[in-house]
Structure formats: structure tokens, C-alpha cells
Amino acid sequence: MERRSFVKLLGAAGVATASAPLLAGKASAADKITIALIPGLTADGFYVTMHKGAIAASQAVGADLIYQGAAEWNVSLQMPILDAVIAKQPKAILIAPNDKQQMIEPLRKANDAGIAVICVDTFIGDGVFQKGSGDVDFPISYVASDNVLGGRMAARALAKAIGEKGKVYVSNVKPGVSTTDQREEGFKDEMKNYKDIQVLDTQFNDDDANKAAAQFQAVLGRTPDLAGVFGANLFSAGGTANGAKQAGVTGKVKLAGFDAPESIVPQLKDGTFELTIAQHPAEIGYFGFIAAYAHVTGNPVPAAIGTGFTVMTAANIDDPNVSKYLYKSE
Amino acid sequence: MTAPELTSAGDVPVASTRRSVLLRIAEMRAWLFLILLAAFFEIWARVVYGSSFILNIYNLRSISVFATAPLTLALGQTFVIISAGIDLSLGFIMGLSSVLAAHAANYLAAQLGLPPFLAMLLAITIGTVTTIIPGLVNGALIAHLRVPPFIGTLGMYGVARGAAYLFAGGMTVAISNPWYSAIGNNRVLGVPVVVVLTAIACLIMHYLLSQTRFGQHTYAMGASQIAARRAGIDIKRLTMRIYLLSAIMAGFAGAFYTGRFSAGAAQAGEPLLLDSIAAVVIGGASLFGGSGTIWGTVAGALVIAVIQYGLVFIDVEPFWQFIAVGTVIIISVLVDQTQRRFTGGRQVE
Numbered sequence: 001m002e003r004r005s006f007v008k009l010l011g012a013a014g015v016a017t018a019s020a021p022l023l024a025g026k027a028s029a030a031d032k033i034t035i036a037l038i039p040g041l042t043a044d045g046f047y048v049t050m051h052k053g054a055i056a057a058s059q060a061v062g063a064d065l066i067y068q069g070a071a072e073w074n075v076s077l078q079m080p081i082l083d084a085v086i087a088k089q090p091k092a093i094l095i096a097p098n099d100k101q102q103m104i105e106p107l108r109k110a111n112d113a114g115i116a117v118i119c120v121d122t123f124i125g126d127g128v129f130q131k132g133s134g135d136v137d138f139p140i141s142y143v144a145s146d147n148v149l150g151g152r153m154a155a156r157a158l159a160k161a162i163g164e165k166g167k168v169y170v171s172n173v174k175p176g177v178s179t180t181d182q183r184e185e186g187f188k189d190e191m192k193n194y195k196d197i198q199v200l201d202t203q204f205n206d207d208d209a210n211k212a213a214a215q216f217q218a219v220l221g222r223t224p225d226l227a228g229v230f231g232a233n234l235f236s237a238g239g240t241a242n243g244a245k246q247a248g249v250t251g252k253v254k255l256a257g258f259d260a261p262e263s264i265v266p267q268l269k270d271g272t273f274e275l276t277i278a279q280h281p282a283e284i285g286y287f288g289f290i291a292a293y294a295h296v297t298g299n300p301v302p303a304a305i306g307t308g309f310t311v312m313t314a315a316n317i318d319d320p321n322v323s324k325y326l327y328k329s330e
Numbered sequence: 331m332t333a334p335e336l337t338s339a340g341d342v343p344v345a346s347t348r349r350s351v352l353l354r355i356a357e358m359r360a361w362l363f364l365i366l367l368a369a370f371f372e373i374w375a376r377v378v379y380g381s382s383f384i385l386n387i388y389n390l391r392s393i394s395v396f397a398t399a400p401l402t403l404a405l406g407q408t409f410v411i412i413s414a415g416i417d418l419s420l421g422f423i424m425g426l427s428s429v430l431a432a433h434a435a436n437y438l439a440a441q442l443g444l445p446p447f448l449a450m451l452l453a454i455t456i457g458t459v460t461t462i463i464p465g466l467v468n469g470a471l472i473a474h475l476r477v478p479p480f481i482g483t484l485g486m487y488g489v490a491r492g493a494a495y496l497f498a499g500g501m502t503v504a505i506s507n508p509w510y511s512a513i514g515n516n517r518v519l520g521v522p523v524v525v526v527l528t529a530i531a532c533l534i535m536h537y538l539l540s541q542t543r544f545g546q547h548t549y550a551m552g553a554s555q556i557a558a559r560r561a562g563i564d565i566k567r568l569t570m571r572i573y574l575l576s577a578i579m580a581g582f583a584g585a586f587y588t589g590r591f592s593a594g595a596a597q598a599g600e601p602l603l604l605d606s607i608a609a610v611v612i613g614g615a616s617l618f619g620g621s622g623t624i625w626g627t628v629a630g631a632l633v634i635a636v637i638q639y640g641l642v643f644i645d646v647e648p649f650w651q652f653i654a655v656g657t658v659i660i661i662s663v664l665v666d667q668t669q670r671r672f673t674g675g676r677q678v679e
Contacts, residue, residue: 263504
């Protein structure tokens with residue numbers, strides 16, 4: 001997969017901002033456009049930051065934003081929230097679906113009710129929309145980081161850190177989550193380019209840092225020459241780092257993390273993490289909202305908008321151009 | 331609920347010698363499981379890797395640290411389950427304590443300028459003491475308002491969860507306190523500090539359960555609440571104390587989680603709740619109340635940790651972990667039922 005062109009992305013933003021003043025006049029006539037954002041879960045810095053991006057966009061174009069989500073990553077919790085949001089009849093829904101398959105029909109219902117659907121972060125079906133064929137073609141656009149690319153970037157950076165040789169493995173949440181699956185896929189695929197690097201079996205930790213720590217120690221126990229680990233999300237990475245600390249191999253076994261809460265800064269500086277891949281969730285929220293707004297106001301929108309990544313290391317984390325991508329709660 | 335019966339550790343009815351030997355074995359089943367598992371992994375490790383699984387200080391250390399968090403929750407849960415209750419709110423009470431301790435550590439050091447060591451002590455205290463509130467609410471709901479424990483603590487599960495996420499702002503709360511991180515990760519005489527602290531907690535809990543009136547009343551209440559009340563036990567006060575104790579243990583677990591991972595997380599205890607219940611059940615306690623021991627729970631927690639660690643160590647497909655832990659729980663409950671038929675036959679029906 002290729003990273004989607006930035007030009008398209010700018011195009012979407014440009015169209016929307018250009019039409020904004022035009023519409024601001026109409027909006028005062030009591031039919032202000034309402035757009036909803038349903039995150040994958042609410043209790044997560046990633047989505048908190050995405051929400052901020054969406055707020056910024058809603059203020060920029062003068063539309064209303066509804067933000068509702070479940071506390072947990074679970075289809076049976078997301079479904080009723082989607083129903084409640086549909087009942088409010090927004091013009092468009094931005095959603096990070098909790099499952100590739102199970103959320104298809106509920107979202108189709110929304111689409112049939114005349115509400116435009118845009119996927120953010122995660123997707124339904126195969127994530128390729130508006131191609132004029134196929135069963136799951138109705139979402140207007142998919143706005144997300146290219147997670148396969150994120151996995152590749154982690155692989156390249158980690159390979160460099162371990163001198164392009166040795167054994168590594170992926171610490172992951174659980175199978176079936178589109179984003180983390182893709183990170184693992186990208187990581188493993190990229191590692192094939194390094195013939196002296198061996199990728200061991202993936203360890204799944206159910207988002208339990210305690211388990212991720214024990215798994216690291218168990219793998220290290222049987223593989224004393226372990227060179228590096230890729231923690232595919234926050235708790236996988238944090239748990240693995242603790243396992244390394246307990247085993248006294250911090251800095252010796254190189255760790256690559258994914259995502260960038262503010263707590264990552266001291267951990268990069270003290271060598272707990274060699275690097276972390278920061279997504280740009282605020283951009284996802286911002287451009288997702290703008291794309292929805294553009295569509296609702298009759299403007300064309302690209303079917304896929306890719307937002308970027310930043311590789312953070314101890315060397316660059318003090319650079320404001322890098323640290324601005326840390327996920328913030330305030 | 332079943333009819334009243336008394337099968338607590340000290341109350342094995344007098345039976346033939348052969349029977350009592352069988353009963354002893356049934357009571358010790360968690361330790362038997364543990365020995366069998368250790369033997370299995372030992373043989374595998376020797377055959378495949380040519381190294382020892384058990385006589386390996388690194389493995390022992392890793393497994394014991396792994397077991398501390400679920401075990402700390404399970405210690406309080408043991409009292410609750412023996413009293414024929416259940417506490418579903420422990421996981422998020424732990425998360426709440428973890429988040430509050432992290433905030434407190436940061437605030438005390440940065441805003442009030444306290445030295446890190448003092449800030450750590452106060453943070454652990456604040457995180458733990460705050461759990462008195464959900465503990466008392468749980469106890470009051472169950473004891474005074476007659477809410478079933480399952481429902482009352484399920485409600486608190488939601489409340490504590492929401493509160494923890496609100497305090498954390500939906501993020502993890504990082505700390506930068508070298509003392510606090512050290513207590514979560516350093517060792518004394520080669521033994522991780524968290525393991526030492528958990529061992530002390532086990533000793534205290536064992537004393538409370540087996541040597542004090544509080545502990546004996548807990549058994550009596552679990553065996554038969556009516557009989558316990560007629561015997562003059564203040565059931566309401568006892569219930570309050572039991573749920574308070576389990577909340578405080580969850581508070582400890584949360585405060586130490588913050589030290590170990592250098593961050594407070596609302597979801598810290600979420601995956602541990604079911605493990606804590608499983609540890610108590612594998613340890614020989616009955617969900618109908620009246621039986622169970624602290625040492626059984628310790629063995630139960632170690633069984634779960636050894637399975638999960640061992641299967642990764644010998645490089646088995648990860649999903650086998652679920653099957654293995656599930657199987658041990660089922661066997662354990664089957665043994666419990668069989669044992670009940672032996673000892674409680676006369677009283678049932």
C-alpha cells in the first residue's frame with residue numbers, strides 16, 4: 001500500500017475551507033450542519049486527540065459536532081451508540097468501526113437513512129470505498145493513518161537500531177483488529193528485506209501490560225539473543241518495556257513502540273524505548289470532519305485520505321516539530 | 331443457593347482415615363496442579379531447550395512478579411468469596427487507585443515540592459485510602475440495602491471505571507518519581523520488592539482469615555448466613571468489613587501498578603478481575619461460600635501465572651493459554667463438587 005497523496009488531502013481541506021464562508025451565512029438560518037464522531041472507544045488518548053482535531057475543524061467551518069462513544073472496544077457497545085446517534089439525524093457520521101464485518105449492516109442502515117458515513121482510523125469491509133462495485137462501497141471516505149506503512153516504518157527503524165541482524169517479535173493486542181493487524185503485517189513484510197533478521201511468533205496480550213511483560217520475559221528466557229521487539233500498541237509496548245526492565249535488559253534489547261502519549265518522552269530519553277511511531281490522530285479528526293462537511297455541502301471528497309506518521313527518538317523528541325505530535329489529554 | 335454446610339479448612343468432618351486423606355488431597359489440589367504443571371514444563375524445557383524451567387532464578391522471578399497483581403486482587407476476593415459473595419468492582423477500584431496515586435505523586439512533588447520518597451509514600455497512601463469509599467459503598471449496598479453482591483459490585487464496577495477514566499482524562503498518567511519506579515521494579519537481596527510486599531500481604535491475610543474472629547465469622551457467614559446471625563454475628567458489620575478489605579487490597583494493587591509501569595492507568599485491573607476470581611476458585615474456594623484458604627489462592631494465582639508464562643516459554647500457540655486455564659478451572663470445580671458430595675451429603679437435601 002502507498003501513502004495517499006498529500007495533494008488530495010490538501011484538496012479536501014481547500015474545498016471545504018473555500019465553501020465555509022459561503023455557508024456560514026446559510027447556517028445562521030437555524031439549519032446548522034451537524035456531524036457526529038463515534039470513536040473506537042472514548043478512554044484512549046488517541047481518540048481524545050482525534051476528538052480535538054474534529055473540534056478544531058467544526059469551529060473552523062461553523063458546524064456542530066456530536067461526540068459519543070463507548071468506554072470499551074466492543075461491537076455490542078458501539079452498536080447502540082450508533083443507533084442513538086442516528087436518531088439525532090446528523091448529516092454525516094465519522095466512525096471508527098469496532099469490527100470490519102459486524103459494523104457493515106448497522107452503518108448501511110445509517111447510509112440508507114440519508115446519513116453519509118465516513119470511516120476514521122478503522123474501517124469496514126476492505127476499507128476501499130466509492131469504487132462503484134462491491135458490497136461495502138457506500139462509505140464516502142476512509143481517513144486514517146496507513147497502518148501497514150506504520151508497521152514498515154517501525155520495522156525499518158528497529159532493523160537499523162539492532163544492526164540489521166538478530167531475532168525480533170511483535171507484541172500485539174489480539175487478532176481481528178484492522179489497525180493492529182496491519183501494523184504487524186507491515187512490520188513482518190518489511191523485515192523480509194533483512195535476511196539476517198528472524199521474526200519470531202507474535203505474542204498476544206489482550207491489552208494487558210502485566211501479561212505483555214511476562215511474555216517478554218518468557219520469550220527472552222528461551223531466546224537469550226533476542227535483539228528487538230515491536231509493541232504494536234500502547235499497552236503492548238509499555239508492558240514489554242516493563243518486562244525488559246525487570247529482566248535487566250533495558251536498552252540491550254531494543255524496543256520500538258507505537259503511539260505517542262506524553263509519558264513516552266522520559267522513556268525515550270532514558271532508553272526504555274529506542275523509538276516510537278506517532279500517528280497523527282488530530283489530523284484524522286480534522287480532515288475526517290472537513291471531508292464530511294465537504295460532502296454534505298455538495299463537494300467531491302477523495303475516497304481515501306492518509307494521514308502521516310512521525311518517528312520519535314531520544315534524538316528528535318525535543319524538536320517542537322516532532323513533540324507537537326504527542327497525544328495530549330488537555 | 332445450596333443448603334448450609336460446613337467445609338472450611340478447620341472443619342473437615344470426622345470420617346474414615348482413607349476419606350480424610352482424600353479430602354486433604356482435594357484441599358491441596360491447587361498445589362498438586364502447580365507441581366504437575368511445573369513438572370510438565372520442566373520436562374519440556376529439558377528435552378527441547380536442554381535447560382531447566384524451575385531451577386532458573388530468572389524464570390522464578392518473572393513468574394512471581396507476573397503473579398503479584400492478580401494475587402493481590404485475589405487475596406481480598408478470597409474473603410468475599412468465602413462469605414458467599416463476589417466483588418466485580420475490584421478491577422476498576424484498582425485502576426482508580428492507580429490513577430489517583432499517579433496524580434498524587436506528580437502533584438505532591440511538582441506543586442508542593444515534597445521530596446520524591448515522601449511523595450511516593452503519600453501517593454501510595456492516598457491511592458489506597460481512597461478505595462475506602464467504593465469499599466464502604468459496596469458493603470453498605472450489600473449489607474444494609476440488601477442488594478445482591480453480583481449486582482451491587484457490578485454497579486460499582488461502572489462507577490469506579492467512570493471515575494478512574496475521568497480522573498485520568500482518558501489517558502495514562504505518567505509519573506517521573508525514581509523512588510516510586512524503584513519500588514515497582516527493584517530487588518532486595520535478589521527478590522523483587524513487589525514480590526516481598528505481596529508475600530507480606532499474604533501472611534497478614536492468612537493470619538486474618540485463619541486466626542482471628544473476623545476470619546472465622548467470614549467462614550460462618552459463607553456457610554450459612556442464617557446460622558451465623560443466630561449465633562450472634564453482626565452480619566451487616568462483617569459484610570462492610572469484608573468488602574472494605576477487598577477494596578483496600580485492590581487499592582494496594584493499583585498503587586503498586588503505578589510504580590511498576592511508571593504510569594497510572596484506569597484499565598490497569600480490568601483484565602485481572604477474572605484471573606483473580608479464577609485464582610480463588612482454583613485455590614479450592616467454593617463460589618457458594620464457606621470454604622477456601624489464602625494458601626489455596628496463592629497456589630491458584632501461581633497456577634495461572636505458570637501456565638501463561640510456561641506456554642510462551644516453550645513457544646506454544648498463544649491461544650492454548652485460554653484453553654489450559656479454562657480446563658484447570660473446570661477440573662478444580664469438579665473436584666470441589668465431588669468433595670462436597672463426600673462431606674456434605676447428609677446436609678444437602
